[in-house]
Amino acid sequence: MIIDAYCVLGTDREYDLSAEALLRGMDQAQVERAIIAPVDRYLAVNNSVGNRFVSQAAGAQPDRFIAACSVNPWYGDAALEEFKRSLGEGARLLVMHPMLQGYIANDELVWPLLEAATREKIPIYVHTGPPGNATPWQVTDLAERFPKLDFIMGHCGATDYWNDVNEAALAASNIYLESSLGRPFTFVPRLSVVGAERGIMGSFAPNNELTFEWAQMREAMPHEMWPAVCGENIRRLLEKRGPL
Amino acid sequence: MIVDCHTHWGSVWTKQDGDDPRKWLAVMDKHGVNKAFMFGLDNLHRLDLCRADNDRLARLAKNGGGRLIPFGSAWPQQGPVGVEEVRRCIEDLGMPALKFHPWIQGFSTADGTFGEICGLAGDLGAPILLHDGTPCYSMPEQIAGLARRFPKTRFVLGHSGLLWSWRSALEAARHPNVWLCLCGPHMRAIETICRRADPDRLLWGSDFGFGFADSVRYRLAVFMQADIPPALREQVLGVNPFRLLDLA
Numbered sequence: 001m002i003i004d005a006y007c008v009l010g011t012d013r014e015y016d017l018s019a020e021a022l023l024r025g026m027d028q029a030q031v032e033r034a035i036i037a038p039v040d041r042y043l044a045v046n047n048s049v050g051n052r053f054v055s056q057a058a059g060a061q062p063d064r065f066i067a068a069c070s071v072n073p074w075y076g077d078a079a080l081e082e083f084k085r086s087l088g089e090g091a092r093l094l095v096m097h098p099m100l101q102g103y104i105a106n107d108e109l110v111w112p113l114l115e116a117a118t119r120e121k122i123p124i125y126v127h128t129g130p131p132g133n134a135t136p137w138q139v140t141d142l143a144e145r146f147p148k149l150d151f152i153m154g155h156c157g158a159t160d161y162w163n164d165v166n167e168a169a170l171a172a173s174n175i176y177l178e179s180s181l182g183r184p185f186t187f188v189p190r191l192s193v194v195g196a197e198r199g200i201m202g203s204f205a206p207n208n209e210l211t212f213e214w215a216q217m218r219e220a221m222p223h224e225m226w227p228a229v230c231g232e233n234i235r236r237l238l239e240k241r242g243p244l
Numbered sequence: 245m246i247v248d249c250h251t252h253w254g255s256v257w258t259k260q261d262g263d264d265p266r267k268w269l270a271v272m273d274k275h276g277v278n279k280a281f282m283f284g285l286d287n288l289h290r291l292d293l294c295r296a297d298n299d300r301l302a303r304l305a306k307n308g309g310g311r312l313i314p315f316g317s318a319w320p321q322q323g324p325v326g327v328e329e330v331r332r333c334i335e336d337l338g339m340p341a342l343k344f345h346p347w348i349q350g351f352s353t354a355d356g357t358f359g360e361i362c363g364l365a366g367d368l369g370a371p372i373l374l375h376d377g378t379p380c381y382s383m384p385e386q387i388a389g390l391a392r393r394f395p396k397t398r399f400v401l402g403h404s405g406l407l408w409s410w411r412s413a414l415e416a417a418r419h420p421n422v423w424l425c426l427c428g429p430h431m432r433a434i435e436t437i438c439r440r441a442d443p444d445r446l447l448w449g450s451d452f453g454f455g456f457a458d459s460v461r462y463r464l465a466v467f468m469q470a471d472i473p474p475a476l477r478e479q480v481l482g483v484n485p486f487r488l489l490d491l492a
Contacts, residue, residue, distance in 0.1 A: 014432045099408065130408045131379045159406045159428055160347075160378040181407055181430060185457045207430045212469055216462055 003066075003231040004034040004210065005178055006125065006154065006202035009057055010050070012039035017206040019057050023064060025205065029214035033244070035202075035234070037068040037095050037125075044100045047071045048082050055089035066244065068093035068125065072101045073109045080116055087120055092238045093152075094122050098138075099130035105138035106145075114146045121241040123150040128157045129181065135161050136168035143172035150237045151175050152200060156182035156190065166193045176233060180204030180213065184220035191225060199229040245482030248272065248280040248460065250373075250402055250427040250449025253304055255285055256456060263303045269311060271452065275460045279311045281373070281485070283343040285454060287317040294319055295329060302337040313489065315343040315373060320357035321350070330361050334368050340489045341371045343402070346381035353386040362390055366397030371488055374399065376413065377406030377428060384409055388416035395421055398488065400447065403428035404437060417441045423488060425449045426480070427463065431470050438472045438480075446480045447488065 004026065009017055026034055036057060037043075042050020051069045058067035069086035071079035071094075083094065094117050098105040105126060117124060126142075128134045136157040143151045151174060156165045158181040165182075169175045170193075177194060179187040180202040191199040203213040221229065238244055253268070261267055272280060282304065287297035294317060301314035316333025318326040333339045342365055346353055353374075365372050375382050384405050391399050398421050405413030406428040413429075414437060416422050424441055426434050427449035438446065448467050450460040467477070486492040 014436050155407070159403070183459070183462055185459055185462055189457070204430070207432045209431055209469060212431075212465070216465065 001231045001235055002030060002032045003234050004029075004031045004203050004205070004214075005152070005200045005234045006068075006180055007034045007036050007205045007210065008039055008207065009036040010039040010042075010053055012041055015206040019061065019065070022205065022210070023061070025210035026064065029211045031210070031214060032231075033064055033066055035066045035068050035093055037093075038070055040097075040100055043070045043095060043097045044072065044102075047075070047079070048085070051082065051086045051091065052089070055086065055091060058090060066093070066238065067091045068095050070095035070097065071113065073103060073113050074101070080112060083113060083116055087122065092122065092241060092244075093125055095125045095127070097127040098134040099127065104133045105135065106141035110142070111145070114142065114149060118146055118149045123152060123237040123240075125152045125154050125178070127154045129155045129159060129161060131160070136164040139175060140168045140171045143174045147172075147174060149174060150240075152178050152234075152237075154178045154202070155180055155204070156187060158182045162186060166190055169194045169198065176200050176237070178202045179217065179229075180208060184216045188220045188222070188225070191229065196225040196228050197233060199225065200234045201230045245279075246277045246464075247482060247485035248277045248450050248452065249400075249425050249447040249485050250283075250451050251280045252283050252285045252451070252453035253301060254454045257453065258286075258300065263300060263307055265304045265308045265312060268453065269308060271458055271460060272311070274458075275464050277460060277464070279313060279485070281315055281341070281449070282312045282453075283315045283373075284317060288343070288345040288348050291319045291321065298329070298333050298337060298339075302339065313341075314339050315341045317343050317345075317349075318361065319349060319351070320355045320361060323357050326357055327360050327364060330364055331368075334365075334370050339370070341373060343373045345375040347375065347378050350381075352381050353390055359393070362394040362397050366394050369490065371398040371400055371423070373402045373425065375403065376401040377403045377409045384412040384416040388419055388422060391416070391419040391422045397421060398423060400425055400488070402449070404433075405429065407433075410437060413437070414440055417445065423447060426467060427451050431466050434467065434470050435472060438470070438476060443476050443479060444484065444487065446476075447484055448480050
């Protein structure tokens with residue numbers, strides 16, 4: 001199964017991706033399923049608006065879309081409630097965006113949320129790369145503290161934490177590397193170091209163009225890596241909670 | 245005409261080819277790139293190799309059939325020696341511009357000698373391209389600070405803020421002596437920058453040459469497929485680079 005591990009559905013400042021447009025892009029790129037996440041605004045504030053929008057879209061296309069949810073940990077108990085509510089609506093991935101949500105990735109602020117995610121067998125996608133508060137080694141801290149939880153290092157620390165990515169990932173076996181913004185020409189060589197079983201392809205559409213990113217990855221990636229990196233690895237993580 | 249305004253001659257190329265840029269240029273040929281602004285790598289990583297790398301860039305340009313435009317560098321930590329190296333690059337080696345990488349070279353944009361260099365570059369008409377998008381010495385706002393202090397000097401943000409600071413790069417580009425090189429932001433950011441920034445001060449680059457990985461393929465394709473008016477695309481790729489260097 002070919003899965004795009006990170007797309008953003010909805011409208012925000014510079015982009016607008018409808019379900020119809022996403023499905024068209026997926027069909028063109030021969031992507032069977034896509035994880036869909038809320039837009040930036042609803043990662044930062046009013047999380048439930050974004051989560052509900054995404055879960056409704058996923059519910060309307062259960063064979064194509066997989067819902068991700070996000071809650072800002074600064075909401076405290078309300079964040080935990082919203083997380084549980086989102087899981088009840090079918091969310092299968094929790095998104096952390098430390099830059100937009102205003103904390104340092106390894107801050108204890110997020111621990112209650114990660115404890116809940118551990119109980120619920122929900123993997124965590126962390127947007128990495130923003131300097132200072134969303135770095136690869138901060139993900140390693142989280143991965144060590146929550147060894148039963150799977151962490152997806154979104155964007156491989158792109159751009160200027162690219163040096164840290166391989167060592168940070170090798171330090172904890174529950175870290176997976178997601179390709180978007182990491183660029184195919186640097187992402188693919190990483191996998192020979194970290195292992196193809198820990199690579200995950202995501203387009204980050206519509207910030208990137210989905211069909212373009214998939215075409216570029218097809219050209220850059222050895223055939224033998226393709227099934228694992230472009231679907232099976234993320235599927236394995238998502239299905240710890242149950243079949244998709 | 246396509247000019248790649250952000251490339252490097254990395255150590256791996258020296259090891260493989262010495263001063264012969266033909267294989268390096270073959271990568272450019274593969275993608276239809278006609279000319280390139282070429283920066284060093286050794287001169288940004290090691291003070292002790294800076295002068296020699298500047299000399300090598302000059303030789304590469306000579307061997308490149310007019311296709312390579314070398315940017316020199318220097319280390320402000322050397323004080324007057326660093327300033328003199330800047331003068332040598334421009335006046336003796338004939339380099340039209342300079343490249344600095346403050347976080348790798350380890351100096352602040354507030355460094356006094358770097359201020360002297362910025363002033364000198366303005367006096368000599370040599371633009372300064374800096375790495376940007378990374379704290380704590382290379383943020384767009386810091387380069388905008390230089391632009392305020394040295395209004396005669398043209399500054400290029402070598403990465404337009406990379407992936408997370410491109411909005412700051414747009415702010416920096418309010419200053420008429422700040423240019424943006426589209427080398428790093430994602431496609432939607434590139435489109436937004438092209439809509440909002442001064443079209444006369446936009447460049448494109450690939451960051452090719454650190455190693456052998458072909459970054460031109462991806463980054464040129466992003467720029468070509470982005471939703472940008474064709475006339476602007478042509479201007480960015482083939483007109484603005486010459487204007488920056490007063491070669492138009």
